[in-house]
Amino acid sequence: MSEIQLIEIKEEILSDNKNLADELRKKLKEEKTFVLNLMSSPGAGKTSLILSTIAKIAGALRIGVLEADIDSIVDSEKVASTGIQAVQLRTGGFCHLDAPMVIKGLDAFDLKALDLVIIENVGNLVCPAEFDTGAVKNAMILSVPEGDDKPLKYPLMFSICDVLLVNKIDYLSLSDFDMNEMKERVIKLNPDITIIEVSCKTGEGIEQWSSWLAREVKEFIG
Protein backbone atom coordinates (compact mmCIF):
# COMPACT_ATOMS: atom_id res chain seq x y z
CA MET A 1 0.00 0.00 0.00
CA SER A 2 1.54 3.28 -1.11
CA GLU A 3 1.78 6.52 0.78
CA ILE A 4 -0.87 8.15 -1.42
CA GLN A 5 -3.45 5.45 -0.68
CA LEU A 6 -2.89 5.99 3.01
CA ILE A 7 -3.66 9.68 2.63
CA GLU A 8 -6.92 8.88 0.84
CA ILE A 9 -8.03 6.62 3.63
CA LYS A 10 -7.21 9.31 6.14
CA GLU A 11 -9.24 11.91 4.24
CA GLU A 12 -12.25 9.63 4.12
CA ILE A 13 -11.98 9.08 7.86
CA LEU A 14 -11.56 12.81 8.46
CA SER A 15 -14.71 13.65 6.50
CA ASP A 16 -16.88 11.05 8.30
CA ASN A 17 -15.38 12.24 11.55
CA LYS A 18 -16.24 15.90 10.91
CA ASN A 19 -19.92 15.06 10.40
CA LEU A 20 -20.06 13.09 13.64
CA ALA A 21 -18.28 15.92 15.47
CA ASP A 22 -20.82 18.48 14.23
CA GLU A 23 -23.70 16.23 15.34
CA LEU A 24 -22.12 15.83 18.77
CA ARG A 25 -21.83 19.62 19.20
CA LYS A 26 -25.55 20.00 18.37
CA LYS A 27 -26.39 17.37 20.98
CA LEU A 28 -24.18 19.08 23.57
CA LYS A 29 -25.99 22.37 22.97
CA GLU A 30 -29.32 20.62 23.63
CA GLU A 31 -28.00 18.85 26.70
CA LYS A 32 -26.42 22.13 27.92
CA THR A 33 -23.02 20.53 28.44
CA PHE A 34 -19.80 22.26 27.40
CA VAL A 35 -16.96 19.99 26.29
CA LEU A 36 -13.36 21.21 26.26
CA ASN A 37 -10.71 19.28 24.33
CA LEU A 38 -7.32 19.73 26.05
CA MET A 39 -4.21 18.84 24.07
CA SER A 40 -0.43 19.07 24.53
CA SER A 41 2.87 17.22 24.26
CA PRO A 42 3.49 14.46 26.78
CA GLY A 43 4.34 15.97 30.14
CA ALA A 44 3.30 19.55 29.41
CA GLY A 45 0.87 19.48 32.33
CA LYS A 46 -2.60 18.47 31.11
CA THR A 47 -3.49 16.48 34.23
CA SER A 48 -2.04 19.13 36.54
CA LEU A 49 -4.06 21.83 34.78
CA ILE A 50 -7.24 19.75 35.07
CA LEU A 51 -6.62 19.26 38.80
CA SER A 52 -5.96 23.01 39.29
CA THR A 53 -9.12 23.83 37.31
CA ILE A 54 -11.24 21.43 39.36
CA ALA A 55 -9.93 22.97 42.58
CA LYS A 56 -10.91 26.43 41.31
CA ILE A 57 -14.32 25.92 39.71
CA ALA A 58 -15.82 22.61 40.89
CA GLY A 59 -17.88 24.60 43.41
CA ALA A 60 -19.53 26.65 40.67
CA LEU A 61 -19.79 24.12 37.83
CA ARG A 62 -20.63 20.40 37.68
CA ILE A 63 -17.58 18.83 36.03
CA GLY A 64 -16.64 15.47 34.52
CA VAL A 65 -13.30 14.40 33.01
CA LEU A 66 -12.74 12.08 30.04
CA GLU A 67 -9.18 10.77 30.14
CA ALA A 68 -7.47 9.29 27.09
CA ASP A 69 -4.37 7.25 27.51
CA ILE A 70 -2.70 4.63 25.39
CA ASP A 71 -2.20 2.22 28.20
CA SER A 72 -2.23 3.46 31.79
CA ILE A 73 -4.93 4.74 34.14
CA VAL A 74 -2.68 6.93 36.34
CA ASP A 75 -4.30 10.21 35.23
CA SER A 76 -7.89 9.14 35.81
CA GLU A 77 -6.93 7.86 39.26
CA LYS A 78 -5.61 11.33 40.11
CA VAL A 79 -8.83 12.99 38.88
CA ALA A 80 -11.11 10.46 40.61
CA SER A 81 -9.28 11.14 43.89
CA THR A 82 -10.81 14.68 43.83
CA GLY A 83 -14.32 13.18 43.84
CA ILE A 84 -14.96 14.22 40.22
CA GLN A 85 -16.30 11.55 37.83
CA ALA A 86 -13.47 10.36 35.59
CA VAL A 87 -13.89 8.06 32.61
CA GLN A 88 -10.83 6.45 31.07
CA LEU A 89 -10.59 5.69 27.37
CA ARG A 90 -7.76 3.30 26.61
CA THR A 91 -6.76 4.17 23.06
CA GLY A 92 -4.63 1.03 22.70
CA GLY A 93 -1.94 2.47 20.46
CA PHE A 94 -4.10 5.14 18.85
CA CYS A 95 -2.31 8.45 18.93
CA HIS A 96 -5.35 10.73 19.06
CA LEU A 97 -9.04 10.90 19.89
CA ASP A 98 -11.67 11.29 17.19
CA ALA A 99 -15.40 12.03 17.41
CA PRO A 100 -16.57 8.37 17.59
CA MET A 101 -14.20 7.70 20.51
CA VAL A 102 -15.39 10.83 22.33
CA ILE A 103 -19.06 9.95 21.71
CA LYS A 104 -18.39 6.51 23.19
CA GLY A 105 -16.61 8.04 26.20
CA LEU A 106 -19.35 10.62 26.82
CA ASP A 107 -21.95 7.82 26.89
CA ALA A 108 -20.53 6.86 30.28
CA PHE A 109 -21.61 10.23 31.76
CA ASP A 110 -25.06 11.56 32.59
CA LEU A 111 -24.56 14.69 30.50
CA LYS A 112 -27.74 16.39 31.77
CA ALA A 113 -26.16 16.41 35.22
CA LEU A 114 -22.93 18.08 34.02
CA ASP A 115 -22.07 21.63 32.89
CA LEU A 116 -18.56 20.84 31.70
CA VAL A 117 -16.63 17.78 30.53
CA ILE A 118 -12.89 18.23 30.05
CA ILE A 119 -11.28 15.78 27.63
CA GLU A 120 -7.61 15.07 28.26
CA ASN A 121 -6.47 14.04 24.78
CA VAL A 122 -3.47 11.77 24.07
CA GLY A 123 -0.15 13.56 24.69
CA ASN A 124 0.79 14.45 21.11
CA LEU A 125 1.12 17.74 19.19
CA VAL A 126 0.51 16.15 15.79
CA CYS A 127 -2.40 13.76 15.27
CA PRO A 128 -4.94 15.15 17.77
CA ALA A 129 -4.89 18.44 15.82
CA GLU A 130 -6.24 16.68 12.73
CA PHE A 131 -9.33 15.12 14.29
CA ASP A 132 -12.33 17.20 15.35
CA THR A 133 -13.50 15.55 18.58
CA GLY A 134 -16.84 17.33 18.66
CA ALA A 135 -15.71 19.47 21.58
CA VAL A 136 -17.08 23.00 21.85
CA LYS A 137 -13.63 24.55 22.28
CA ASN A 138 -10.06 23.38 21.83
CA ALA A 139 -7.34 24.24 24.33
CA MET A 140 -3.66 23.42 24.23
CA ILE A 141 -0.78 23.66 26.64
CA LEU A 142 2.74 24.59 25.63
CA SER A 143 5.18 24.23 28.51
CA VAL A 144 8.20 26.51 28.77
CA PRO A 145 10.82 23.71 28.70
CA GLU A 146 9.53 22.59 25.28
CA GLY A 147 10.88 25.79 23.73
CA ASP A 148 9.54 28.86 21.96
CA ASP A 149 9.93 27.35 18.47
CA LYS A 150 7.02 24.92 18.74
CA PRO A 151 4.55 27.09 16.77
CA LEU A 152 6.97 26.83 13.81
CA LYS A 153 7.09 23.07 14.07
CA TYR A 154 3.50 22.12 14.93
CA PRO A 155 1.54 24.92 13.22
CA LEU A 156 -1.75 23.03 12.82
CA MET A 157 -2.15 22.49 16.57
CA PHE A 158 -1.63 26.21 17.29
CA SER A 159 -4.01 27.11 14.43
CA ILE A 160 -7.01 25.08 15.60
CA CYS A 161 -6.98 26.03 19.31
CA ASP A 162 -9.16 28.69 20.90
CA VAL A 163 -6.87 29.12 23.87
CA LEU A 164 -3.19 28.48 24.54
CA LEU A 165 -1.99 27.94 28.10
CA VAL A 166 1.73 28.59 28.47
CA ASN A 167 2.51 26.36 31.44
CA LYS A 168 5.55 25.95 33.71
CA ILE A 169 6.37 29.67 33.66
CA ASP A 170 8.18 28.91 36.95
CA TYR A 171 10.91 27.40 34.70
CA LEU A 172 11.44 30.70 32.84
CA SER A 173 14.38 31.70 35.04
CA LEU A 174 16.35 28.60 33.93
CA SER A 175 15.34 28.86 30.29
CA ASP A 176 16.10 30.89 27.15
CA PHE A 177 12.39 30.71 26.21
CA ASP A 178 11.42 33.99 24.51
CA MET A 179 7.78 34.64 25.46
CA ASN A 180 7.27 37.54 23.07
CA GLU A 181 8.80 35.68 20.14
CA MET A 182 6.62 32.64 20.86
CA LYS A 183 3.46 34.77 21.10
CA GLU A 184 4.24 36.52 17.80
CA ARG A 185 4.67 33.12 16.12
CA VAL A 186 1.34 31.92 17.50
CA ILE A 187 -0.61 35.06 16.61
CA LYS A 188 0.71 34.90 13.04
CA LEU A 189 -0.90 31.44 12.78
CA ASN A 190 -4.03 32.26 14.74
CA PRO A 191 -4.82 35.95 15.38
CA ASP A 192 -7.94 35.19 17.47
CA ILE A 193 -6.32 32.84 20.00
CA THR A 194 -6.38 33.68 23.71
CA ILE A 195 -2.99 33.19 25.38
CA ILE A 196 -2.74 32.75 29.16
CA GLU A 197 0.51 32.23 31.08
CA VAL A 198 0.15 29.78 33.96
CA SER A 199 2.09 27.69 36.45
CA CYS A 200 0.22 24.72 37.84
CA LYS A 201 2.99 24.47 40.43
CA THR A 202 2.75 28.01 41.86
CA GLY A 203 -0.90 28.63 40.88
CA GLU A 204 -0.01 31.75 38.88
CA GLY A 205 -2.52 32.45 36.10
CA ILE A 206 -4.98 29.73 37.17
CA GLU A 207 -7.53 32.33 38.25
CA GLN A 208 -7.40 34.00 34.83
CA TRP A 209 -7.68 30.63 33.04
CA SER A 210 -10.57 29.43 35.20
CA SER A 211 -12.46 32.68 34.63
CA TRP A 212 -12.00 32.33 30.86
CA LEU A 213 -13.29 28.76 30.97
CA ALA A 214 -16.25 29.54 33.28
CA ARG A 215 -17.26 32.41 30.99
CA GLU A 216 -17.16 30.17 27.90
CA VAL A 217 -19.20 27.47 29.65
CA LYS A 218 -21.86 29.92 30.78
CA GLU A 219 -22.11 31.48 27.33
CA PHE A 220 -22.65 28.03 25.77
CA ILE A 221 -25.06 26.50 28.26
CA GLY A 222 -26.97 29.78 28.69
Add this chain to the structure above:
Amino acid sequence: MSEIQLIEIKEEILSDNKNLADELRKKLKEEKTFVLNLMSSPGAGKTSLILSTIAKIAGALRIGVLEADIDSIVDSEKVASTGIQAVQLRTGGFCHLDAPMVIKGLDAFDLKALDLVIIENVGNLVCPAEFDTGAVKNAMILSVPEGDDKPLKYPLMFSICDVLLVNKIDYLSLSDFDMNEMKERVIKLNPDITIIEVSCKTGEGIEQWSSWLAREVKEFIG
Protein backbone atom coordinates in the same frame (compact mmCIF):
# COMPACT_ATOMS: atom_id res chain seq x y z
CA MET B 1 -15.37 3.19 8.07
CA SER B 2 -15.22 1.50 11.46
CA GLU B 3 -12.40 1.55 13.97
CA ILE B 4 -11.62 -2.14 13.35
CA GLN B 5 -11.10 -1.59 9.62
CA LEU B 6 -8.60 1.15 10.39
CA ILE B 7 -6.61 -1.25 12.55
CA GLU B 8 -6.46 -3.79 9.73
CA ILE B 9 -5.07 -1.22 7.31
CA LYS B 10 -2.47 -0.22 9.84
CA GLU B 11 -1.35 -3.82 10.35
CA GLU B 12 -0.93 -4.32 6.61
CA ILE B 13 1.17 -1.18 6.41
CA LEU B 14 3.21 -2.26 9.43
CA SER B 15 4.01 -5.66 7.89
CA ASP B 16 5.12 -4.19 4.52
CA ASN B 17 7.12 -1.60 6.44
CA LYS B 18 8.95 -4.21 8.53
CA ASN B 19 10.18 -6.03 5.39
CA LEU B 20 11.49 -2.79 3.88
CA ALA B 21 13.18 -1.90 7.18
CA ASP B 22 14.96 -5.26 7.32
CA GLU B 23 16.16 -4.82 3.72
CA LEU B 24 17.46 -1.35 4.52
CA ARG B 25 19.46 -2.66 7.49
CA LYS B 26 21.09 -5.28 5.24
CA LYS B 27 22.02 -2.57 2.76
CA LEU B 28 23.45 -0.36 5.54
CA LYS B 29 25.64 -3.26 6.69
CA GLU B 30 27.02 -3.60 3.14
CA GLU B 31 27.53 0.14 2.77
CA LYS B 32 29.12 0.27 6.24
CA THR B 33 26.86 3.09 7.41
CA PHE B 34 25.28 3.10 10.86
CA VAL B 35 21.87 4.77 11.13
CA LEU B 36 20.52 5.96 14.47
CA ASN B 37 16.80 6.77 14.85
CA LEU B 38 16.37 9.49 17.51
CA MET B 39 12.89 9.97 18.97
CA SER B 40 11.28 12.07 21.72
CA SER B 41 8.39 14.36 22.60
CA PRO B 42 8.41 17.82 21.05
CA GLY B 43 11.00 20.00 22.75
CA ALA B 44 12.84 17.26 24.66
CA GLY B 45 16.10 18.24 22.97
CA LYS B 46 16.64 16.11 19.84
CA THR B 47 18.27 18.88 17.81
CA SER B 48 20.38 20.05 20.76
CA LEU B 49 21.60 16.49 21.34
CA ILE B 50 22.48 16.13 17.66
CA LEU B 51 24.44 19.40 17.76
CA SER B 52 26.28 18.30 20.94
CA THR B 53 27.03 14.91 19.37
CA ILE B 54 28.38 16.49 16.18
CA ALA B 55 30.65 18.76 18.24
CA LYS B 56 32.01 15.73 20.08
CA ILE B 57 32.51 13.10 17.36
CA ALA B 58 32.47 14.79 13.94
CA GLY B 59 36.29 14.68 14.03
CA ALA B 60 36.34 10.89 14.37
CA LEU B 61 33.29 9.86 12.31
CA ARG B 62 31.81 11.10 9.01
CA ILE B 63 28.26 12.14 9.94
CA GLY B 64 25.05 13.08 8.12
CA VAL B 65 21.71 14.12 9.61
CA LEU B 66 18.23 13.33 8.26
CA GLU B 67 15.72 15.77 9.74
CA ALA B 68 11.99 15.06 9.80
CA ASP B 69 9.59 17.85 10.42
CA ILE B 70 5.95 18.34 9.61
CA ASP B 71 6.42 21.77 8.20
CA SER B 72 9.48 23.80 9.14
CA ILE B 73 13.17 23.61 8.27
CA VAL B 74 14.54 25.31 11.42
CA ASP B 75 16.28 22.16 12.71
CA SER B 76 18.08 21.32 9.48
CA GLU B 77 19.28 24.92 9.23
CA LYS B 78 20.88 24.56 12.67
CA VAL B 79 22.58 21.30 11.67
CA ALA B 80 23.74 22.63 8.31
CA SER B 81 25.34 25.60 10.06
CA THR B 82 27.87 23.15 11.61
CA GLY B 83 29.02 22.12 8.13
CA ILE B 84 27.42 18.67 8.39
CA GLN B 85 25.19 17.51 5.51
CA ALA B 86 21.55 17.83 6.57
CA VAL B 87 18.60 16.53 4.58
CA GLN B 88 15.10 17.68 5.46
CA LEU B 89 12.06 15.43 5.05
CA ARG B 90 8.84 17.38 5.21
CA THR B 91 6.32 14.86 6.51
CA GLY B 92 3.37 17.11 5.66
CA GLY B 93 1.12 16.13 8.52
CA PHE B 94 2.49 12.62 8.97
CA CYS B 95 3.22 12.04 12.61
CA HIS B 96 6.08 9.56 12.23
CA LEU B 97 8.72 8.26 9.84
CA ASP B 98 8.49 4.80 8.30
CA ALA B 99 11.02 2.78 6.30
CA PRO B 100 9.94 4.06 2.83
CA MET B 101 10.33 7.68 3.97
CA VAL B 102 13.77 6.96 5.47
CA ILE B 103 14.89 5.09 2.32
CA LYS B 104 13.85 8.12 0.27
CA GLY B 105 15.69 10.47 2.65
CA LEU B 106 18.88 8.37 2.67
CA ASP B 107 18.95 8.46 -1.16
CA ALA B 108 20.00 12.09 -0.86
CA PHE B 109 23.27 11.06 0.88
CA ASP B 110 26.36 9.33 -0.51
CA LEU B 111 26.21 6.58 2.12
CA LYS B 112 29.62 5.13 1.20
CA ALA B 113 31.14 8.44 2.32
CA LEU B 114 29.41 8.37 5.73
CA ASP B 115 29.95 6.30 8.90
CA LEU B 116 26.84 7.53 10.69
CA VAL B 117 23.49 9.07 9.78
CA ILE B 118 21.37 10.36 12.64
CA ILE B 119 17.62 10.53 11.94
CA GLU B 120 15.72 13.15 13.93
CA ASN B 121 12.22 11.64 13.92
CA VAL B 122 9.00 13.68 14.31
CA GLY B 123 8.52 14.91 17.90
CA ASN B 124 6.00 12.36 19.15
CA LEU B 125 6.14 9.57 21.76
CA VAL B 126 3.36 7.52 20.16
CA CYS B 127 3.39 6.84 16.42
CA PRO B 128 7.16 6.76 15.71
CA ALA B 129 7.44 3.82 18.15
CA GLU B 130 5.18 1.70 15.92
CA PHE B 131 7.15 2.05 12.67
CA ASP B 132 10.51 0.37 12.15
CA THR B 133 12.54 2.93 10.18
CA GLY B 134 15.28 0.49 9.21
CA ALA B 135 17.72 2.20 11.56
CA VAL B 136 20.39 0.04 13.20
CA LYS B 137 19.59 1.35 16.70
CA ASN B 138 16.78 3.33 18.27
CA ALA B 139 17.44 6.10 20.78
CA MET B 140 14.98 8.23 22.70
CA ILE B 141 15.20 11.31 24.86
CA LEU B 142 13.07 11.87 27.93
CA SER B 143 13.53 15.35 29.35
CA VAL B 144 13.21 15.96 33.08
CA PRO B 145 10.34 18.51 32.82
CA GLU B 146 8.16 15.88 31.10
CA GLY B 147 7.97 13.93 34.34
CA ASP B 148 9.00 10.52 35.66
CA ASP B 149 5.66 8.87 34.79
CA LYS B 150 6.21 8.80 31.03
CA PRO B 151 7.29 5.10 30.91
CA LEU B 152 3.85 4.25 32.35
CA LYS B 153 2.08 6.26 29.68
CA TYR B 154 4.13 5.59 26.55
CA PRO B 155 5.41 2.05 27.25
CA LEU B 156 5.98 1.02 23.62
CA MET B 157 8.49 3.81 22.98
CA PHE B 158 10.54 2.85 26.05
CA SER B 159 10.32 -0.84 25.07
CA ILE B 160 11.73 -0.52 21.55
CA CYS B 161 14.71 1.75 22.29
CA ASP B 162 18.30 0.59 22.75
CA VAL B 163 19.30 3.70 24.66
CA LEU B 164 17.46 6.31 26.71
CA LEU B 165 18.95 9.76 27.17
CA VAL B 166 17.52 11.57 30.19
CA ASN B 167 18.04 15.18 29.12
CA LYS B 168 17.74 18.55 30.91
CA ILE B 169 19.10 17.17 34.18
CA ASP B 170 19.98 20.83 34.89
CA TYR B 171 16.23 21.23 35.64
CA LEU B 172 16.31 18.57 38.39
CA SER B 173 16.70 21.17 41.15
CA LEU B 174 13.33 22.77 40.21
CA SER B 175 11.53 19.49 39.68
CA ASP B 176 10.02 16.60 41.65
CA PHE B 177 11.28 14.18 38.99
CA ASP B 178 12.28 10.91 40.72
CA MET B 179 15.22 9.52 38.71
CA ASN B 180 15.30 6.13 40.46
CA GLU B 181 11.55 5.61 40.12
CA MET B 182 11.71 6.51 36.42
CA LYS B 183 14.63 4.12 35.82
CA GLU B 184 12.83 1.27 37.59
CA ARG B 185 9.77 1.83 35.39
CA VAL B 186 11.91 1.79 32.25
CA ILE B 187 13.92 -1.32 33.21
CA LYS B 188 10.71 -3.20 33.97
CA LEU B 189 9.67 -2.56 30.34
CA ASN B 190 13.10 -3.03 28.81
CA PRO B 191 15.79 -4.69 30.97
CA ASP B 192 18.51 -4.35 28.30
CA ILE B 193 18.21 -0.61 27.71
CA THR B 194 21.19 1.68 28.32
CA ILE B 195 20.26 4.81 30.29
CA ILE B 196 22.48 7.91 30.18
CA GLU B 197 21.76 11.17 32.02
CA VAL B 198 22.71 14.26 30.03
CA SER B 199 22.33 18.00 29.84
CA CYS B 200 22.81 19.49 26.39
CA LYS B 201 22.95 22.88 28.12
CA THR B 202 25.82 22.14 30.57
CA GLY B 203 27.42 19.33 28.54
CA GLU B 204 27.11 16.84 31.39
CA GLY B 205 26.93 13.24 30.16
CA ILE B 206 27.62 14.09 26.50
CA GLU B 207 31.02 12.40 26.68
CA GLN B 208 29.44 9.16 27.94
CA TRP B 209 26.71 9.29 25.29
CA SER B 210 29.15 10.02 22.46
CA SER B 211 31.39 7.13 23.56
CA TRP B 212 28.39 4.78 23.57
CA LEU B 213 27.42 5.90 20.07
CA ALA B 214 30.96 5.76 18.64
CA ARG B 215 31.37 2.23 20.03
CA GLU B 216 28.09 1.06 18.43
CA VAL B 217 29.05 2.62 15.09
CA LYS B 218 32.48 0.97 15.08
CA GLU B 219 31.03 -2.40 16.01
CA PHE B 220 28.54 -2.21 13.11
CA ILE B 221 30.78 -0.85 10.36
CA GLY B 222 33.73 -3.05 11.43
